[in-house]
Amino acid sequence: xxxxxQKANDDKKPPxxxxxxxGETAEVKADPGKTHVVATWKYERPLTACRFxxxxxxxxxxxxxxxxxxxxxxxxxxxxxxxxxxxxRAIGFSPDGKxxxxxxYDGRLLWWQTDADSPTPLRAIAAHNGWIRALAxxxxxxxxxxxxxxxxxxxxxxxxxSAIHTLTGHESHVYNVAFHPDGQSLVSCDHRAxxxxxxxxxxxxxxxxxxxALYKYDDKFRAHIGGARSLAFSxxxxxxxxxxxxxxxxxxxxxLECAAASIDWESGKLKLLHVTKEKNxxxxxxxxxxxDGYWIGMSGGRNALLVFWKPDQAExxxxxxxxxxxxxxxxxxxxxxxxVAMAESQVRICRLxxxxx
Amino acid sequence: MKCDxxxxxxxxxxxxxQFLGGLATGVGALTLGGSDSWIPVAAAEQLKQSQKxxxxxxxxxxxxxxxxxxxxxxxxxxxxxxSIATSVPDIRISELLPFTAQxxxxxxxxxxxxxxxxxxxxxxxxxxxxxxxxxxxQPHLGAVAAKALTPPSFSLPGHILIKGGGNSGGPAAYLGPxxxxxxxxxxxxxxxxxxxxxxxGEAETRRQEFRxxxxxxxxxxxxxxxxxxxxxxxxxxxxxxxxxxxxxxSKEPAREQERYGQSEFxxxxxxARRLLEEGVPFVQVNHSNYDxxxxxxxxxxxxxxxxxxxxxxxxxxxxxRGLLADTLIVVMSEMGRTPRINxxxxxxxxxxxxxxxxxxxxxxxxxxxxxxxSDGMSVVDREVDHGHLFHTYLQAxxxxxxxxxxxxxxxxxxxxxxxGPIAELLA
Numbered sequence: 001x002x003x004x005x006q007k008a009n010d011d012k013k014p015p016x017x018x019x020x021x022x023g024e025t026a027e028v029k030a031d032p033g034k035t036h037v038v039a040t041w042k043y044e045r046p047l048t049a050c051r052f053x054x055x056x057x058x059x060x061x062x063x064x065x066x067x068x069x070x071x072x073x074x075x076x077x078x079x080x081x082x083x084x085x086x087x088x089r090a091i092g093f094s095p096d097g098k099x100x101x102x103x104x105y106d107g108r109l110l111w112w113q114t115d116a117d118s119p120t121p122l123r124a125i126a127a128h129n130g131w132i133r134a135l136a137x138x139x140x141x142x143x144x145x146x147x148x149x150x151x152x153x154x155x156x157x158x159x160x161x162s163a164i165h166t167l168t169g170h171e172s173h174v175y176n177v178a179f180h181p182d183g184q185s186l187v188s189c190d191h192r193a194x195x196x197x198x199x200x201x202x203x204x205x206x207x208x209x210x211x212x213a214l215y216k217y218d219d220k221f222r223a224h225i226g227g228a229r230s231l232a233f234s235x236x237x238x239x240x241x242x243x244x245x246x247x248x249x250x251x252x253x254x255x256l257e258c259a260a261a262s263i264d265w266e267s268g269k270l271k272l273l274h275v276t277k278e279k280n281x282x283x284x285x286x287x288x289x290x291x292d293g294y295w296i297g298m299s300g301g302r303n304a305l306l307v308f309w310k311p312d313q314a315e316x317x318x319x320x321x322x323x324x325x326x327x328x329x330x331x332x333x334x335x336x337x338x339x340v341a342m343a344e345s346q347v348r349i350c351r352l353x354x355x356x357x
Numbered sequence: 358m359k360c361d362x363x364x365x366x367x368x369x370x371x372x373x374x375q376f377l378g379g380l381a382t383g384v385g386a387l388t389l390g391g392s393d394s395w396i397p398v399a400a401a402e403q404l405k406q407s408q409k410x411x412x413x414x415x416x417x418x419x420x421x422x423x424x425x426x427x428x429x430x431x432x433x434x435x436x437x438x439x440s441i442a443t444s445v446p447d448i449r450i451s452e453l454l455p456f457t458a459q460x461x462x463x464x465x466x467x468x469x470x471x472x473x474x475x476x477x478x479x480x481x482x483x484x485x486x487x488x489x490x491x492x493x494x495q496p497h498l499g500a501v502a503a504k505a506l507t508p509p510s511f512s513l514p515g516h517i518l519i520k521g522g523g524n525s526g527g528p529a530a531y532l533g534p535x536x537x538x539x540x541x542x543x544x545x546x547x548x549x550x551x552x553x554x555x556x557x558g559e560a561e562t563r564r565q566e567f568r569x570x571x572x573x574x575x576x577x578x579x580x581x582x583x584x585x586x587x588x589x590x591x592x593x594x595x596x597x598x599x600x601x602x603x604x605x606x607s608k609e610p611a612r613e614q615e616r617y618g619q620s621e622f623x624x625x626x627x628x629a630r631r632l633l634e635e636g637v638p639f640v641q642v643n644h645s646n647y648d649x650x651x652x653x654x655x656x657x658x659x660x661x662x663x664x665x666x667x668x669x670x671x672x673x674x675x676x677x678r679g680l681l682a683d684t685l686i687v688v689m690s691e692m693g694r695t696p697r698i699n700x701x702x703x704x705x706x707x708x709x710x711x712x713x714x715x716x717x718x719x720x721x722x723x724x725x726x727x728x729x730x731s732d733g734m735s736v737v738d739r740e741v742d743h744g745h746l747f748h749t750y751l752q753a754x755x756x757x758x759x760x761x762x763x764x765x766x767x768x769x770x771x772x773x774x775x776x777g778p779i780a781e782l783l784a
Contacts (some may be wrong), residue, residue, distance in 0.1 A: 086430075222521070327700075
């Protein structure tokens with residue numbers, strides 16, 4: 001694999017090989033134990049986020065230079081998306097893949113044409129006072145939900161950017177938000193690992209529940225640490241998983257362990273706290289439900305560790321470590337590839353299958 | 358009663374008036390080795406009217422200069438926060454300090470600090486004593502201020518630490534325990550300052566009468582500086598117990614408590630105001646913690662979010678109540694934080710190029726001294742260190758830092774003789 005991305009509009013360099021390994025077919029089944037890196041695409045600054053578009057053509061990354069960058073999965077060609085005035089750690093897409101949404105620490109929500117040659121924002125709204133920490137797109141693509149440091153969750157019309165609901169109730173920064181797969185409701189989680197379940201039809205709060213294992217007040221340093229740094233539903237909507245940290249002994253020094261709380265959606269009670277067999281000093285920055293029926297978490301702290309958890313087992317059945325420090329993770333729509341955004345200014349593309357000759 | 362010390366020493370060293378260079382010419386000749394009680398009445402009144410005070414905020418762990426006083430948005434290590442305008446044209450500070458930004462015309466910034474140290478312990482010693490941590494222990498700024506600024510017959514401690522996290526301490530070293538910090542743990546009144554429930558008022562009166570009688574009898578024959586110090590400490594303790602409410606911020610009107618907020622730090626700021634209004638010469642408020650090796654930005658958002666409003670409220674209150682002209686304010690840490698952002702979104706220890714905020718007293722309002730490079734890695738203009746700052750703090754409240762303390766016949770320079778004040782900061 002070519003390790004260097006091609007810059008946009010730079011036709012002097014030969015195209016890099018595509019990320020998928022040649023000779024593989026769509027029938028190949030994921031085998032987490034065989035996970036390996038197939039491409040490493042570098043950018044000039046540390047990365048903060050990554051997401052694949054729904055058609056799997058691109059991986060978008062946020063970077064510390066306030067830009068979003070688009071890597072073409074065919075050849076690693078790099079295209080910048082310039083528009084935010086701070087870091088971007090929230091990226092989403094319309095289900096048809098035509099539109100990309102980005103939320104920034106500048107509080108702005110931007111719309112982009114996903115495959116534009118020279119992307120410019122199609123729409124920009126001042127969505128939050130302070131950081132947008134996460135965004136989610138409803139299963140039917142009609143709604144965008146955002147959350148942030150103003151302790152608010154907001155629901156937007158994806159078609160025109162108009163505000164539909166402003167959901168109040170959280171008493172600390174709201175770290176993450178996710179639509180339930182049935183499209184009828186929304187869940188958000190804050191810094192104190194308090195979850196709020198919202199009815200989308202009227203914007204009313206339906207219930208709250210918590211995951212105490214993911215939160216701690218550090219008496220020594222007088223600092224709060226916790227919350228869902230990643231959030232995902234299982235495919236059938238029966239489980240909600242929140243990734244973060246547990247067993248914190250030094251919040252400011254990052255002496256803690258990665259964990260993901262699996263919550264029974266119907267009862268709102270903790271079903272299982274997923275941890276690692278060997279304690280990993282990291283945070284579950286990314287989390288996804290694999291169509292084959294297991295969770296994939298990415299812990300970043302001392303390395304980038306992909307952890308594969310069956311829903312009924314606390315510890316992983318497979319893992320894959322990379323030496324760099326991961327900051328976000330995304331699962332490709334084909335279920336066979338994953339991306340990890342690294343602090344070391346690169347995105348690694350992994351395949352969850354055996355290597356081919 | 359005149360003290361004829363049995364040991365023949367004058368333990369008190371240089372008088373308070375002597376340190377106050379600004380007042381020296383107004384009160385006549387100075388007397389080395391004299392007791393505070395020898396200050397003429399007229400001079401004491403003058404001192405009372407212009408009572409100088411120092412209020413420091415110690416942001417434990419090392420606040421990031423990039424997230425506070427020296428932001429560099431959209432530079433290689435600038436981080437996600439933006440800068441905002443302040444009440445002083447051309448001064449911009451981090452967006453994490455919006456209330457402080459409105460008080461900038463009362464404040465000043467030193468942006469070119471290089472303490473050549475990146476450790477917590479050494480940094481704390483440097484910044485609170487003005488010396489490098491080697492050799493004999495040096496007195497804390499609070500002890501020096503208490504020694505130099507405490508009015509005669511002042512019944513409260515001259516050096517108070519309001520501890521909300523962070524370290525205790527505030528050693529007086531050779532100045533003696535009278536000037537060491539009295540710590541208000543979690544903002545509560547000093548330990549053991551309340552009469553035990555088992556001791557009735559009548560019994561307490563009898564106890565004290567007996568103690569005085571025994572003291573007087575002993576002092577008639579064997580009076581020493583030590584016995585005087587003991588007597589003084591008992592009297593101070595009784596005064597302190599009688600005025601215990603001074604340490605209780607809940608005695609402030611509800612509206613005032615609301616203005617400062619219900620956070621621990623907010624209430625500690627209100628307590629600091631209460632103490633300063635009572636004339637306490639030195640108050641330090643700790644705020645913990647900024648040692649953000651991990652998720653620096655989230656924690657600075659949290660900690661400075663708590664710091665900003667109460668601090669700004671206090672600055673404005675001191676101004677509106679006419680105290681700011683005589684009160685030096687300093688916001689310091691033991692060091693700054695690395696411009697380089699580590700892979701865990703943290704910033705590590707950095708003493709090479711960082712900032713302090715100060716204001717009030719003789720500090721030139723709205724001044725900025727020193728400059729760091731565009732990447733924040735080095736000082737490129739007007740580099741200073743803890744020694745210069747220590748001189749500046751004390752000279753801002755009128756202490757002649759070229760003087761020496763004379764303790765037990767030995768001379769101790771008040772501040773590092775090799776350094777001097779940051780002259781352009783002193784109006």
